[in-house]
Amino acid sequence: MIAGVSPTPTDPIEKDRSRKRSTINDIARLANVSKKTVSRVINESPFVKEETRLRVNAIIREVGFEPDPQARGLAFRRSFLIGMIYDNPTPQYVVNMQQGILDAMRGTSYGLLVHPCERTSPTYLSDLRGFIERQKLFGVILTPSISEDERMVKMLREFECHYVRIASVMLDKPSTMVVTHDADGAAEAAHYLAELGHERIAHISGPPSFRSAHERRRGFREALAQRGVKLRPSFDREGNYTFDSGIAAARELLALKPRPTAIFAGNDEMAAGVYKVAHELGIDIPRQLSVIGFDDSATALRLWPVLTSVRLPVREMGKLATDKLFGRQAKKKPAEPELSEVIPKLIIRESTAAPSE
Known part of the structure; x- marks a missing residue:
């Protein structure tokens, strides 16, 4: 004026x-x-x-x-809230995922609601239905293994609630997926152990309710087979992605005669359980036992010797999923699918070496 x-x-x-x-x-x-x-x-x-x-x-x-x-909320008749739904038993994974989501939400008017659940509970689906109805969420980030449940996805579609699924393989249209290729990371771990000269190699897998556990086991077994190494049935143990389950599996494996010279654990928490048992038995890591984990979480750096682990960028995954939820993913050619993916990478540290026997 x-x-x-x-x-x-x-x-x-x-x-x-x-x-x-x-x-x-x-x-x-x-x-x-x-x-x-x-x-x-x-x-x-x-x-x-x-x-x-x-x-x-x-x-x-x-x-x-x-x-x-x-x-507020007139635009969608919804709250300005993003839901993160998880049943992952690993606390560090959950924290890293939250941080990635919050990275993407910074500077917006959106808030984050973190909702734990138990997929095996008989009231699992009805509880989640009530949560989504009450909160009128703008959108939802689905982490493994919730992301693998088609009943959950069908319910979100009925509510017309935006969602993005994080999973080890493609489960949906590309615009709703962040794919993590867990099998490729596990294969890299197998190739590395075989290159070091290990033949008695054991694996502690995650729970069967997680697709990631199956993919990591599949990638590991197939890569060993390519190297002419067989994963013996007695060296194949099931865990639960928890420290305690790693302890239980390691006690069984390290009691075998001959025992394995290397163990690939399905995540770092279970690898930490292997460390505990090895320490109790006086087994030196890595001279007498090589150990590899998965996720490359903060736990890997807190163990001694420092853990070799397959890095899965969980924080980046959370940010990618939230950007996709907001429609902010990088624009591609119209003919190309809007697929977001991360590639695991083996980070070699002090917990692996050639076998001493």
């Missing part, structure tokens, strides 16, 4: 300035958009064209509009 010049009464924005308080309806009228669009702009929804967003925000600033908190 030019100094000393009074606004003309025909200027619509100046008319609104003269009012005691502008409303969301006023903003919609002045911007020539719907009230729903204004609410989306106020709540920083990703589903608004940039040109429209700039125009609405300019009018909001011009008239000094202050949004009514009750107007």
